Amino acid sequence: MEVLPCSRVAHIERTKKPYNNDIDYYAKRNALRAAEVWMDDFKSHVYMAWNIPMNPGVDFGDVSERVALRERLKCRSFKWYLENVYPEMRIYNDTLTYGEVRNSKASGYCLDQGAEDDDRAILYPCHGMSSQLVRYSAHGLLQLGPLGSTAFLPDSKCLVDEGRGRMPTLKKCEDVARPTQRLWDFTQ
Known part of the structure; x- marks a missing residue:
């Protein structure tokens, strides 16, 4: 059992599960x-x-x-x-789509946030974990990385085109100097 002070939810779980493996x-x-x-x-x-x-x-x-x-x-x-009860919960109601962004020219490779302390988006073999999950919002933001459940947890970073002919970078959305640098058009 794990006790978390000030938590609103508790969960008790066995270490060995005698039921189905799936x-x-x-x-x-x-x-x-x-x-x-x-x-x-x-x-x-x-x-x-x-x-x-x-x-x-x-x-x-x-x-x-x-x-x-x-x-x-x-x-x-x-x-x-x-x-x-839980006003600090982050809401993602403006999400249009969520999932992996796969490279059509390099089968099996996905957009990935790379090293956490780096600001470069990379191509990496697809694995479906949070570093490769992308959220595209109704406001045109393309955010890469895990979803933060509350305002106290870090959220994903925006994919930014700084317009210098370089590869896109990752930055906190609120830190982007020109909002147009973080807007993307998404088509399927």
């Missing part, structure tokens, strides 16, 4: 069930965190009893929870 399937399924029942318009955050598209066809079972229980108990909305 825990990832069950963890995803349970996360999607919880999102569908409790998170209202914010459920897309769970799909994004698990790197699965909305309505992916994952069978998370019938949640109608859970939804009815929530309604019967007159539980407040998830928006109310975020505004009143």
Whole structure:
């Protein structure tokens, strides 16, 4: 058991799991069930965190009893929870797409944030971990790296074209001198 002072969530877990080895399937399924029942318009955050598209066809079972229980108990909305209980939670509602950016000319290579203390984006063999996850926002920002869950955790960096004919760099979005240097057009 891990005790975290001031935390709002606790989790107790066995070190040895006597059940199925494919825990990832069950963890995803349970996360999607919880999102569908409790998170209202914010459920897309769970799909994004698990790197699965909305309505992916994952069978998370019938949640109608859970939804009815929530309604019967007159539980407040998830928006109310975020505004009143967990206001420091970072919200990613402006995300248009999230995932890897693969190089079409170098099969199997993805855009990667590289070394954390460096400001260079690199091509690296695709592995699907957070350093290669890219978030494209409705504001045209292309952010690379892990999502920060709260204002206290570092967020991903913006991919920036400084206009000098060099490779794009990574910078904290708020530190970019000219906002147009961090805007990208994305097409599929």
